[in-house]
Structures are given as C-alpha cells and as structure tokens.
Amino acid sequence: MPAPSQQQIIDALRPVEDPELHRSIVDLGMVRSVEIGRDGRVQVAVALTVPGCPLRNEIQSRVTLAVTALDGVTGVGIDFGVMSDEERAKVREIMGGAGHGAAGHSHAPGQAHGHAEGKAVPFNQPGNKTRPLLISSGKGGVGKSSVTVNLAVALAQQGYKVGVVDADIYGYSIPRMLGTDRDPVVIDDMLVPPEANGVTCISIGYFVPEGQAVIWRGPMLHKALEQFLADVFWDDPDFLLIDMPPGTGDIALSLSQYLPRAEVYVVTTPQPAAQKVARLSAAMAQKVNLSVKGIIENMSWFAGDDGKHYEIFGAGGGQELADELGVPLLGQLPLVQELREGGDDGHPIVAAHPDSEAAKCFQEIARRIAVDMKPKKVFSAALKIN
Numbered sequence: 005m006p007a008p009s010q011q012q013i014i015d016a017l018r019p020v021e022d023p024e025l026h027r028s029i030v031d032l033g034m035v036r037s038v039e040i041g042r043d044g045r046v047q048v049a050v051a052l053t054v055p056g057c058p059l060r061n062e063i064q065s066r067v068t069l070a071v072t073a074l075d076g077v078t079g080v081g082i083d084f085g086v087m088s089d090e091e092r093a094k095v096r097e098i099m100g101g102a103g104h105g106a107a108g109h110s111h112a113p114g115q116a117h118g119h120a121e122g123k124a125v126p127f128n129q130p131g132n133k134t135r136p137l138l139i140s141s142g143k144g145g146v147g148k149s150s151v152t153v154n155l156a157v158a159l160a161q162q163g164y165k166v167g168v169v170d171a172d173i174y175g176y177s178i179p180r181m182l183g184t185d186r187d188p189v190v191i192d193d194m195l196v197p198p199e200a201n202g203v204t205c206i207s208i209g210y211f212v213p214e215g216q217a218v219i220w221r222g223p224m225l226h227k228a229l230e231q232f233l234a235d236v237f238w239d240d241p242d243f244l245l246i247d248m249p250p251g252t253g254d255i256a257l258s259l260s261q262y263l264p265r266a267e268v269y270v271v272t273t274p275q276p277a278a279q280k281v282a283r284l285s286a287a288m289a290q291k292v293n294l295s296v297k298g299i300i301e302n303m304s305w306f307a308g309d310d311g312k313h314y315e316i317f318g319a320g321g322g323q324e325l326a327d328e329l330g331v332p333l334l335g336q337l338p339l340v341q342e343l344r345e346g347g348d349d350g351h352p353i354v355a356a357h358p359d360s361e362a363a364k365c366f367q368e369i370a371r372r373i374a375v376d377m378k379p380k381k382v383f384s385a386a387l388k389i390n
C-alpha cells in the first residue's frame with residue numbers, strides 16, 4: 005500500500021476542528037508542515053494558538069485519528085509548536101466576530117486603561133440572532149445562579165448553542181457551578197471562553213486570584229461587562245444567559261444598554277417576602293426598558309420520604325407574581341439536595357441526573373423559553389420608531 009500524498013493528508017486534516025475555536029485546524033493555519041516517510045510514517049507539525057494550550061492532548065488525538073485512518077499510514081508523530089504573534093493575529097482575523105477589533109493588549113476585564121475603545125457588542129447589532137436571557141430576582145440566595153446554569157445546560161442538551169455571562173462580579177459562582185476546569189484562552193485581543201457541559205461561560209472569577217475580593221466602582225463594572233460581551237468569542241450562540249447579581253442597580257442598568265433586546269426571567273421563592281423583592285426586580289427591569297417574560301419559582305416544596313410535599317417556603321408566590329405582571333409561571337422547582345450538591349461540585353443536576361424531577365422541570369422551562377417564548381418578530385433597528 006503506497007503512502008498517501010501530502011495533499012491527501014491535509015485533506016484528511018481539514019475536517020479536524022480546534023476544540024476551542026470550532027474551526028478547521030488547517031484553515032486556522034495550525035498545520036505547519038506534513039512529512040511522509042517512505043515507510044508510511046507521517047510527521048505533522050502543529051502550531052498551538054497559545055503556549056501550554058489546555059487542549060493539546062485533545063488536538064493530538066484528533067490529528068492522530070484523522071491521519072491514521074488513511075490507507076498506507078503506518079504511524080503518526082506530532083511536533084507541537086506555538087504560533088507567532090502574526091499567526092495569532094491571522095487566527096483572530098479568521099475568527100472575526102468578537103470585538104471586530106482595533107488591536108489592543110490583552111488584560112483582565114475592568115482594567116481601565118489600554119482598552120481598545122469603541123468595540124461593538126455583537127448582541128445589539130441589527131440581525132443578530134442571539135436571545136439574551138437575564139436571570140434576575142432582586143433577592144439573594146433564591147437560586148438565580150443555579151437556575152442559570154441548569155437552564156443553560158438544558159438548552160444545550162436540546163441542541164442550542166449556549167453561552168453564560170456571570171454578571172455577578174462581586175459574588176461570582178458560575179465557573180464552580182458549571183464545572184469548568186480551565187481559564188479562558190487569550191488569542192490576540194480575543195478571549196476564548198472555557199466550555200463545560202456543552203456551555204461556554206465567562207466570569208470575573210477567571211481573572212481574580214482565588215479568595216480575593218473584587219472591589220470596584222461602577223465604571224469598572226460597566227467596562228468589565230462590556231468586555232464580557234464584546235471581547236469574548238461567543239460564536240453566535242442561540243442563547244446568552246446572564247446570571248444577575250442580587251439586588252437592583254448598576255449592573256442591570258449597564259446590561260440594559262448593551263443588551264436592549266434582553267428578556268428578563270425572574271426567579272422567586274414562594275413566600276410573600278421574596279415575591280415582594282422579586283417584584284422590585286421586575287419594576288427595575290421596566291425602568292430600564294427591559295421586559296419581564298416569565299417567572300420561575302424555586303424551592304417550591306421538598307418531597308419527603310413519605311412522598312408528601314412540604315412547602316417549606318410557603319406557597320403561591322410565583323403564581324401571584326406572574327399574575328400581577330401578566331406573564332407565565334414557567335415552572336416550579338423542588339428543593340432537592342442533588343441540586344445543591346451539583347452546584348457545589350460542578351455537576352449541574354440537569355447533566356448529572358437528567359431523569360430527576362428537578363431536571364425534568366428545568367428541561368420543560370428550557371423548552372418553553374426556546375419555543376413558546378420565542379419572539380415573534382425579528383428585531384430590526386432600522387424599523388424601530390421612537
């Protein structure tokens with residue numbers, strides 16, 4: 005069996021995607037050279053986008069698999085190198101999308117200086133198809149982050165492309181809850197978000213040393229959020245879920261400017277006190293011209309071993325709030341230990357126990373948001389009259 009030609013090997017490598025950028029490694033310029041020995045042994049030189057690329061092993065196995073599949077190949081060796089600045093800039097150009105970038109130095113979000121001004125947030129451009137979903141509540145600890153993560157995973161399981169922005173700058177929790185095990189990768193001035201459970205996410209948690217508090221003023225928060233939206237390579241997701249911090253204020257205001265089409269989903273627990281605070285969050289949304297589309301009630305009951313539902317946090321708050329706002333109550337989530345555990349160890353219940361009652365409830369809420377709540381008209385800035 006004769007060894008394949010160089011062209012045949014490159015053709016075989018073309019469908020191999022970079023696991024982070026989801027583009028052909030050949031098109032990205034990662035395949036630097038291919039050599040074929042007389043004995044059928046193939047040596048491929050691969051340039052990684054960044055040194056210490058966390059997905060090097062994955063790339064290695066994808067390349068090996070693709071080349072070994074060719075007739076006449078007796079073995080595959082890979083030499084890894086790292087891209088030069090020019091090569092990275094080219095990758096950045098190919099990826100287009102995020103930032104539409106004036107060149108700038110990469111740095112942690114929120115850093116006031118050195119930021120390339122005037123970057124476009126792709127989600128407020130005419131024709132953009134991403135639906136931004138703001139998961140908010142006004143009150144702390146009602147389960148916004150848990151709902152964000154599980155809804156995101158449920159939507160991904162239903163075949164949608166999903167990103168999550170952790171907008172809780174002071175009390176970030178998404179990386180831990182979603183279970184991402186690596187930091188974003190910086191290519192030129194583009195941040196490539198890590199992925200876990202089929203969902204990509206960005207959080208300030210990736211940029212501050214563990215255990216250190218973030219103490220920022222309003223303008224810094226605004227800048228950080230802008231970078232989360234404009235500098236991150238989101239790659240046109242169907243949904244971008246935003247985990248809101250507790251309370252109302254600065255962040256909601258900033259987000260309403262960047263994401264004027266955002267749909268607000270309010271999480272509440274069933275008792276009147278929580279419902280009252282949740283109502284404030286709805287009022288806040290209206291003040292910044294965003295509309296509340298639905299209510300999600302969390303911790304609605306605890307099912308005991310006896311099968312009985314114990315309504316630990318009262319009953320009826322979600323439905324009452326929904327009626328008051330004239331929006332649907334999209335679901336009632338039970339209080340379950342596995343949900344809390346899944347949040348603590350990065351295995352969202354929707355992924356870890358997809359057949360559980362809570363997971364099914366998340367799946368149904370995801371379906372209702374994706375299908376029933378789908379905006380009827382396509383947004384067009386040109387048609388907006390005001």
Ligand SMILES: Nc1ncnc2c1ncn2[C@@H]1O[C@H](COP(=O)(O)OP(=O)(O)OP(=O)(O)O)[C@@H](O)[C@H]1O
Binds near residue numbers: 143145343348
């Ligand atoms: N339905 C549930 N069953 C069991 N535990 C839950 C449930 N919902 C949330 N929790 C747990 O309650 C705690 C608070 O939830 P979470 O962090 O999602 O709330 P939050 O509204 O985002 O809080 P914060 O306002 O601090 O951001 C977490 O430990 C979470 O695992």
Ligand SMILES: [Mg+2]
Binds near residue numbers: 149172248
């Ligand atoms: Mg939270």
